[in-house]
Amino acid sequence: MKIIVPMAGMGKRMRPHTLTVPKPLIPIAGKPIVQRLVEEIAKVSDEKIDEIAYIIGDFGKDVEEQLGEIAVNLGAKSSIYYQKEALGTAHAIYCAANSLTGKVIVAFADTLFKADFTLEADADSVIWVQKVEDPSAFGVVKLDAMNKITDFVEKPQQFVSDLAIIGIYYFKNGDNLRDELKSLIDNDIRVNGEYQLTDALENMKNKGLIFKPGQVIEWMDCGNKDATVHTNQRILEYHKNDDLVCGSSHQENSIIIPPCYIGENVEITNSIIGPHVSVGANTSVCNSLVRNSIIQRHSNLENLNLENSMIGNHVDIHGDVTELNVGDFATLSK
Structure with missing residues (x-):
């Protein structure tokens, strides 16, 4: 199993802290956000994590060494890829194209979660979701009676679902994802100037791949100061013993x-x-x-x-x- 972590964003909402430290390396209860993220993913995966691939900006050698240590501590290889221009979620993931093979989990490093489940072996993909009060700010999924995902909708202005995609995805075959991302970029298919992951997911679903939701116990945001302080509170509560x-x-x-x-x-x-x-x-x-x-x-x-x-x-x-x-x-x- 591989974990792909897009984390090249500038973290503008977390300034002034991100002026000197990339947001995923800000500590929550003593550990960087990205470390807590990959450790939690490892807990819900029955398989060994073989590689953690980070997509970063020009963060410097010290940051790359710290990311490498996080991977090594989980018994995994560390790979570093660079995203030089912010061109959307699909573009960010495709920067790690060489690592998009076999079983893959993609996890954007600005969120933490707690979950009590394991990945479903019969699904081609599992998309982590959580119910939210205002789905218009998120990508959401629609489900059928068999609990399969039927639609991906990016920031719906009219209500279609309250199941927000939290930014963590499992793919049984990363090659399928890589090919769809490449197709978007090769054909310059953009939304508001950016290549969107939800477009690739929709194409994969239309080709017959089975997508299922993964429900989390709690989804914790690290997008701004107040949210990060609250997430610190929640993580401390989970580890109070x-x-x-x-x-x-x-x-x-x-x-x-x-x-x-x-x-x-x-x-x-x-x-x-x-x-x-x-x-x-x-x-x-x-x-x-x-x-x-x-x-x-x-x-x-x-x-x-x-x-x-x-x-x-x-x-x-x-x-x-x-x-x-x-x-x-x-x-x-x-």
């Missing part, structure tokens, strides 16, 4: 209200942390109250009353503030 406080961290005259992730060499003094807080390695928090927030690595926080916040790496903040969205290398004082 795990030991999330690293042994090298130190607390003095402080209280940690679980669930919280406390990274390596974190120093917490005269503070109350939690619930639902993640603190990255080598960060110090002093004389502060922090709730429902993500604080990344090598930062220094003092005299804060903080909640629903996202703090980057190498940040220094001193003063009485309640909600922040601060990227890397910032300094704030009051």
Whole structure:
């Protein structure tokens, strides 16, 4: 089994954090988004993950090495492909054409999920879906009485279904997908200037391939600051029975209200942390109250009353503030 991860987007809605770090590498409860994504996929796959192919932009050698480590830790080969121009979902996946063979899972790296099922062996493809209140913002699927997908509709303006495609797809034969993506690009079939994956899926269905839905327990978005902080909260809840406080961290005259992730060499003094807080390695928090927030690595926080916040790496903040969205290398004082 191969996992294809398109992640070349610029993550504009997650700025300022994505000015220095690609969005899929932003940590959620101590692990990068993309790592949590591929680990969750591995759990629902009965087969060994042989390769993880990442489609990225010009992210640099350090990022590529980090992605490689994520693959190696799952016992998989790492492959890197580049998307130089944003030309749609179909184009992004086709950038990894050389890896689109055999059994393939395609997972866009801006979402996390929890699921309690295994892939159906009799389906040519499984499309992960979730019910949503406003389907007009998503690609959706329609089902027949046999629970097979009959239609793919991109951002319907009139109601046709509330089953939104969450961005994770299984294909029994990746060669079929590769051929359909190539056909779209060779024939320059675009919607609003972009090559759409749903067009390729529709063509495959019309050729007789069987598509079935995969229902998830929960779908968690990482599209902006508030959504990412909420996803951090939900992931911490799922892991609340795990030991999330690293042994090298130190607390003095402080209280940690679980669930919280406390990274390596974190120093917490005269503070109350939690619930639902993640603190990255080598960060110090002093004389502060922090709730429902993500604080990344090598930062220094003092005299804060903080909640629903996202703090980057190498940040220094001193003063009485309640909600922040601060990227890397910032300094704030009051």
